[in-house]
Amino acid sequence: MIHFIVATHGPLAAALLESGRMVYGDLPGVQAVCLTEQAGIEGFRRDFSAALEAASVDADGVLVLCDMQSGTPWNVACESAFNPLTQPPVAAVAGVNFPMLLQTDEVMTACDVHHAAAKLIDLTLPTLVQAKPVDTAQTDDF
Numbered sequence: 001m002i003h004f005i006v007a008t009h010g011p012l013a014a015a016l017l018e019s020g021r022m023v024y025g026d027l028p029g030v031q032a033v034c035l036t037e038q039a040g041i042e043g044f045r046r047d048f049s050a051a052l053e054a055a056s057v058d059a060d061g062v063l064v065l066c067d068m069q070s071g072t073p074w075n076v077a078c079e080s081a082f083n084p085l086t087q088p089p090v091a092a093v094a095g096v097n098f099p100m101l102l103q104t105d106e107v108m109t110a111c112d113v114h115h116a117a118a119k120l121i122d123l124t125l126p127t128l129v130q131a132k133p134v135d136t137a138q139t140d141d142f
Helices: 012-024 040-056 072-081 098-107 113-127
Strands: 002-009 030-035 061-066 090-094
Touching: 002 012, 002 040, 002 072, 002 098, 012 030, 012 098, 030 040, 030 072, 040 061, 040 072, 061 072, 061 098, 061 113, 072 090, 090 113, 098 113
Parallel strands: 002 030, 002 061, 061 090
Antiparallel strands: none
């Protein structure tokens, strides 16, 4: 079983989880950690450490979904991901968005967190689209 931490700058992680619950219902094994100006980097490290400890219980791995590469949430997640002593294993993915969060349900039963990370990216990529005019009329017939 893979557990998830959504780690972002500002309240984005908490807002994604709140929106996810509105659309999907409970998101088991998913929690948010937000970097705030008030808590700063050291506060974020403490919050992340506590979230990682909680997410590690009964997990085969913890997948951290960050808002962007190279920011504080990413850097802190990678410290755990690249530490060979971290158990269970941790993987980090940058670019969290709403479809990615909802797709966590599709990979949570995996046993390998790195495989789950790759699969989650594969599931999410097709959701990144540019709106274009439709060339043909769409019918309501299915």
